[in-house]
Amino acid sequence: MTRAPVLPRPAGAGVATRDAGRWWPVVPAAVAAATGFWGLCGPSLWRDESVSALVARMPFGELRRFLADLDAVHALYYLLLRPFAALPWPPEIAVRLPSVLAFTAAALGVAALGRRLAGTPAGLYAGLLYALTPIAARYAQEARSYALVSAVAVLATWLLVKLLDRPGAAVCAAYGASVALLGWLHLYALLLVPAHLLTAWLPALRRRLTANRPPVAVRSSVAVGAAGAALVPLLLLAAGQRDAQVFWLRTPGWTELAAFPGEVAGAGAVVLFAAALWGAVRVPAVAVWAILPVALSFAISQVQPVYHPRYVLFAVPLLALLAGIGLAGVRWRAVPVAVLVLFAVLVFPAQAAMRQPAARPDDLRTLAATLAAEERPGDRVLFVPQRFRLFVAVYGAPYDRLTDLTRAPGAPGPRTAAELDAALKGVDRVWVISPRIGTKYADDERYRTLKRTLVPGQTRTYGSIHLTLWSRNN
Incomplete structure (x- = not known):
């Protein structure tokens, strides 16, 4: 039997009601699964997803060399993705499936957490809100680690609550393992840990989470310390790759922070955040978990x-979770139902838009279809810069048929200008796949060599990816 929620339950709620409530978290999980699978194949995979799929298919030796130079912070995700990437299914299904499953598990966990902290209605409302939130659904349909990170964050939070209630050695070890797993999936997700520790160390926050008052602060800190030790190898690797990994990030201003609610919930932001505000009054600790990581990320970003x-x-x-607890605090039960319906209506346009064929930053599927339709025997392909092969080649057939001029067979790096000049002899057509050349890549020696030999045709764009056919000026 699950223990009674700490917050007051409706009068007359008895054992039978609590036992029946055990199964209600399945409802948000089912809604999340339906949301995740809805239109899963609609949008093309984009460049980040192409990297995920191709790296997950690399032989282990090549994978080890790749991770030594780049993306070591995603090593665990790539390993977890390998069996899915090998499935003989459309790539949109195969490599996005782990994210859909993680999204479903996170909705289940949110509902279970809400039920534990504030009763079955709170869990049901929280899980449904999460299943309908646009940003969560967006990354449930992406072959990157973010949905898995969210699921593990929910797991770690569940274990923290359990540790606060019954601080046994097994729970302490499980919590430490979940924190380590969180860091191995994404280092920035460790910003959740200060919020957890604040809860463990401040009785005023802990008081609304458990009826007991166990001395758990030291145990939770020891668990986090052990998790930190397990993360040392990753931290060392990540430190050496940071400039190549997140060079594109910029210092956010107040405008970016003010845009965050809209990024999360679109037109439903007011509904979600208003409910969360009422939930913060009821259970301040959950407000700390939801708000402090974002605040820390913003504050750190002013320096790095x-x-x-x-x-x-x-x-x-x-x-x-915070919003679900807030809705459960409303006396009239028709109000939460109306709010959920309103939220679903408000977010529907965003949910539908993200499933359109061109809804991702790049349309790699159409790019591959264009190549497949227009390539001829003897055509070559050149990627400028070299890493763009990983960015686009998830739809492999046309690229497998084209001879790649970017890198000589067996060579670790790109061809030199002289090597490319020799490889171009007798070649009439070369497909160039690149970002906008601009000034950044105009001085690439392979690009300059190509300009001396061939003439560019029309450039077509597929999101940020550019495709140009270069041919001899006969």
Whole structure:
């Protein structure tokens, strides 16, 4: 039998009601699964997803060399993705499936947490809000680690609550393991840990989470310390790759922070955040879990940029938990139902838009279809810069048929200008796949060599990816 929630239950709620409530978290999980699978194949995979799929398919030796230079922070995710990437299914299903499953598990966990902290209605409302939140659904349909990170953040929070209630050695070890797993999936998700520790150390926050008052602060700190030790190898690798990994991040201003609610819930932001505000009054600790990681990310970014909405996605299930607790505090039960319906109506346009074929930053599927339709025997392909092969080649057939001029067979790096000049002899057509060349890549020696030999045709764009056919000027 699950223990009674700490917050007051409706009068007359008895054992039978609590036992029946055990199964209600399945409802948000089912809604999340339906949301995740809805239109899963609609949008093309984009460049980040292409990297995920291709790296997950690499032989282990090649994977080890790749991670030594780049993306070591995603090593665990790539390993977890390998069996899915090998499935003989459309790539949109195969490599996005782990994210859909993680999204479903996170909705289940949010509902279970809400039920434990504030009763079955709170859990039901929280899980449904999370299942309908646009940003959560968006990354449930992406072959990156963010949905998994959110699920593990919910798990770690569940274990923290359990540790606060019954601080046994097994729970302490499980909590430490969940924190380590969280860091191995995404280092920035460790911003949740200060919020957890604040809860453990401050009795005023802990008081609303458990009827007991166990001395858990030291145990939780020891668990976090052990998790930190397990993360040392990753931290050392990540420190050496930071400039290549997140060079594109910029210092956020107040405008970016003010845009965060809209990024999370679109037109439903007012509804979600208003409910969360009422939940913060009822259970302040949950407010700390939902708000502090975002605030820390923003504050740290004033010195060293680390903020992006997807990098704090793990706080969104806790925000939904807070909103569900808020709705459960409304005396009239028709109000939460009306709010849920209103939220679903408000977010529907955003939910539908993210499933359109061109809804991702790049349309790699159409790019591959264009190549497949227009390539001829003897055509070559050149990626400028070299890493763009990983960015686009998830739809492999046309690229497998084209001879790649970017890198000589067996060579670790790109061809030199002289090597490319020799490889171009007798070649009439070369497909160039690149970002906008601009001034950044105009001085690439391979690009300059190509300009001396061939003439560019029309450039077509597929999101940020550019495709140009270069041919001889006969």
